[in-house]
Amino acid sequence: MSSNTISISVKNLSKKYQIYEKPIDRLKQSFSFGQKKYYREFSALNKVDFEVQQGQTFGIVGQNGSGKSTLLQILASTLTATEGEVHINGRVAALLELGSGFNPEYTGRENVFLNGSILGVSEEEMKMRFAEIEKFADIGDFIDQPVKTYSSGMYVRLAFAVAINVDADILIVDEALAVGDMFFQVKCYKKFEEFKRQGKTILLVTHDLSSVIKYCDNVLILNNGESLGVHNAKEGVDLFKKLVVNLHKPKITKEQIKKEDSLQKWKKFYQINPEHLNYGNSKASIVDFGLFDELGELTSTIEKDKDCQIKIRVQFNEMLDFPIFAFTIKDLKGTEITGTNTMIENITIDAIEEGIILEASFSQKMSLRAGDYLLSLGCTGFQDEEFVVYHRLYDIISFQVISSKNTVGYFDLNSKIEVSTIQ
The missing domain is CATH 3.40.50.300 (P-loop containing nucleotide triphosphate hydrolases)
Structure with a gap:
């Protein structure tokens, strides 16, 4: 042939x-x-x-x-x-x-x-x-x-x-x-x-x-x-x-989009994990979240070594001092792989009045190896020097990292290799 x-x-x-x-x-x-x-x-x-x-x-x-x-x-x-x-x-x-x-x-x-x-x-x-x-x-x-x-x-x-x-x-x-x-x-x-x-x-x-x-x-x-x-x-x-992503997007007209609550539009694109953990004292609420690719588009699939963003929107139900925004990434076995929060990154958020909605955007390059992962989100803080949880969504959605190159373990160190003859 x-x-x-x-x-x-x-x-x-x-x-x-x-x-x-x-x-x-x-x-x-x-x-x-x-x-x-x-x-x-x-x-x-x-x-x-x-x-x-x-x-x-x-x-x-x-x-x-x-x-x-x-x-x-x-x-x-x-x-x-x-x-x-x-x-x-x-x-x-x-x-x-x-x-x-x-x-x-x-x-x-x-x-x-x-x-x-x-x-x-x-x-x-x-x-x-x-x-x-x-x-x-x-x-x-x-x-x-x-x-x-x-x-x-x-x-x-x-x-x-x-x-x-x-x-x-x-x-x-x-x-x-x-x-x-x-x-x-x-x-x-x-x-x-x-x-x-x-x-x-x-x-x-x-x-x-x-x-x-x-x-x-x-x-x-x-x-x-x-x-x-x-x-x-x-x-x-x-x-x-x-x-x-679009499989989870409701079919709505432009007029309906204008009327839709713009503060809860991202999460409608995702399949929510029915086994996710949702808890907190309700003094603040995570009202929306999304994962965005290098083009700024909502996605559930990220290419390795490409830029991406995790965004969280939190509504404050009463006045709170110095809230902390956080995310964690786990593998499907529940092992915590990585994560960060605004306190670790030295981002200080002053007192927030009741009714205010804040958006936190975490920008990074995706260096995890190819595979499926779970995303957890949180808003916490300190009151009377005690750590408190305002709202957490554990394992709320899954996403996939794709790559044509596989590596050992969880991360790619992006090693540069040189091989030379010395004798």
């Missing part, structure tokens, strides 16, 4: 489902002979078009429910489209969901040969490849145990090992690597790079935007079953960042 060969061509692809309110409605529909509808139609995909060239790593990105998995199932021929055309040039190996294609009663060894036969590989060929599959999966004696006894990580190890050892021209991976440990993921991404050098095509569905930037040539953005086009990796991630 030449470098301009089209591996995957999708034209006007749609998938619609019939949703019935009650089981009896299915029976009614079968006897209606099309004269009456007892169902409502749900469109999982609507007129999606794209092409993937041979040798590309192609990302598919979208929120949950955007149609990503439906699209991949159609490409893998495990689901039939309602309308449109799909043309696949080459053998496809797909990792669509945990244990896809495995019989839970069979051992890992038996499932290797079962998967091989499904993918069109003879038993003799699979015997020759088995040692490499066993080595890559690295699950030890569990290879001869029923896969129903496997952990999720072991499932993925074996499934991925099979998928990369059947001479597939196209590898489809749907979030499967998210359950693997870090070292296994590194091994898988090295295999991706090897596949790229061999001119094979990879379709990667992931919520990890750092992987999109690092590995993908182009990316398709899906939103509620609609295509928002194919973009290069950087442009696609930028579009998706705006999409994530």
Whole structure:
């Protein structure tokens, strides 16, 4: 195949489902002979078009429910489209969901040969490849145990090992690597790079935007079953960042915007953590907050090494002396990674009268490694030399840091490396 060969061509692809309110409605529909509808139609995909060239790593990105998995199932021929055309040039190996294609009663060894036969590989060929599959999966004696006894990580190890050892021209991976440990993921991404050098095509569905930037040539953005086009990796991630924020933005007219309480407009863009901790003596209240990117736009995704701002608006419900504004960033395990406050930064705020609203803006460069984090906010102070909490919102929202470069630990020291010969 030449470098301009089209591996995957999708034209006007749609998938619609019939949703019935009650089981009896299915029976009614079968006897209606099309004269009456007892169902409502749900469109999982609507007129999606794209092409993937041979040798590309192609990302598919979208929120949950955007149609990503439906699209991949159609490409893998495990689901039939309602309308449109799909043309696949080459053998496809797909990792669509945990244990896809495995019989839970069979051992890992038996499932290797079962998967091989499904993918069109003879038993003799699979015997020759088995040692490499066993080595890559690295699950030890569990290879001869029923896969129903496997952990999720072991499932993925074996499934991925099979998928990369059947001479597939196209590898489809749907979030499967998210359950693997870090070292296994590194091994898988090295295999991706090897596949790229061999001119094979990879379709990667992931919520990890750092992987999109690092590995993908182009990316398709899906939103509620609609295509928002194919973009290069950087442009696609930028579009998706705006999409994530706008999903939480209410649809309102310009006239309504003028009437809306402008002091509570930022937080409406975010999904609030239902498990967040909210407490304080109510002498001051955090009425609004937001995370802003280097362009000054609200976001829930920040690029590493880019400037950003955390803004807090606090309403004072009585006169208070020398309030302190603060933020803290935690990882998803609850470990406090970093944070600061106006007292640490030697910012003194004089006495504030009742009814006043203050806005504190923390500006910094984002140096955290790629990952997901939780943001906590607070307004505190001292009364009669005792520390008091006016209002705290712990773990109120999450945000993601994305980067094409990974580091050890939490921070990137941005080391400058020089290597020279001394002898």
